[in-house]
Amino acid sequence: MIKVVITEDNNTIREGLAALINGTPGYSCVGAFSECESFLAKIPTLPADVVLMDIGLPGMSGIDGIVKAKKMRPELNILMLTVYEDSQTVFKALCAGACGYLVKKTPPARLLDAIKDANDGGAPMSSLIARQVIDVFKQTQGKQNEEKDTELSSREKEVLTSLSDGNNYQEIADRLFISVDTVRHHIKNIYRKLHVHSQSEAVAKAIRKGII
């Protein structure tokens, strides 16, 4: 039995969703609220698995509601309810902790599927938004794989990583079983390759480029 909570200000939609959920075997609506505040107040005593949360709510926005709800109950699976698939809003909500979303006109069968999906650890969303997420994902994650232009040797990367962990030259030398002068040598080369002149700048550049 999947226990669902609804937070949605439109009475018709809220009650319609509740009726659908309660009318389906295996699903149960354990709470329905018209704004975030009262939902958040009840969280501690709600045995919820999945939360359907409208984004455009009066008072506290659904995004802030997600953040606060996740703080209290990190294991909650929160699905946004939106009218349009505005990628910026969806992004923000995903970052806030939502695990997927539903457009409000989603047919009942798919809606129930999505709830089950979320409960099973999935992230139900349209493949259009998924594509946008992936595009951003690639930009940030992909760096580790490509970016062979600034080629640091693996040894140099080790040194730089150790440096970013707060080790000084002597400590790096001890860790890598080399002499301090060799560490110094590697760092000199790292500076040359990255076109920098200090530890901080090197570390900043390396992290931003995804090298370390």
Added chain:
Amino acid sequence: MIKVVITEDNNTIREGLAALINGTPGYSCVGAFSECESFLAKIPTLPADVVLMDIGLPGMSGIDGIVKAKKMRPELNILMLTVYEDSQTVFKALCAGACGYLVKKTPPARLLDAIKDANDGGAPMSSLIARQVIDVFKQTQGKQNEEKDTELSSREKEVLTSLSDGNNYQEIADRLFISVDTVRHHIKNIYRKLHVHSQSEAVAKAIRKGII
């Protein structure tokens, strides 16, 4: 008419897919290869919209194939074909430029849907993988929004940012119109707040936490 190319070493699967695609109105298989190399050689003359690419190929791996294919034709929509939903492999492929994937046992109807989806700019994938992508996405993207716990004052952030740009104490002092000793003082406080003891560690931590 969606023009599809298949790269898959298993003859049965490859020919099955081709037959399915050619047998469906609106779809056409314009090429079928058993390994990356010959597919890549033909790319320039192939009017392809969507590519189905097996990951576990003999010779060049599907991942490398994706990278090369994308270099030649960035607008290609490439769908991976996998047996298992191994998240590491799928991640790599997404970073390489794939826009989604299909498990090989996908029923024909869903397979055709996915191809259409990819062609329309979507990213067909299971919501389980989508969830994993989002989790990583959150880690990297979300930082800018949350993370107010480690509160550096705005002045301290200025100092730290300047430091990460490669300035030394004197240069930071000049830029912010304060004395070197004050810079020193700020950095001392930054170290205390971030629990670090060197520039590099502070910069690394700050960037990773999204503070600067």
Added chain:
DNA sequence: GGAAAAACCACACACATGTGCGGTTTCCAA
């Protein structure tokens, strides 16, 4: 088999940094 690249080692010296201590002024909120 020879060249290139990577990793290794060493010394010297000016300068930057990290850390200890001491302080003042200003501003905001309890």
Added chain:
DNA sequence: TTGGAAACCGCACATGTGTGTGGTTTTTCC
């Protein structure tokens, strides 16, 4: 109105860092 936080300033000293120079050995690749 008072106490705390932020921003500011100053001094002293041990240690770390950046840069120059000179090398050797091992691995990798054509």
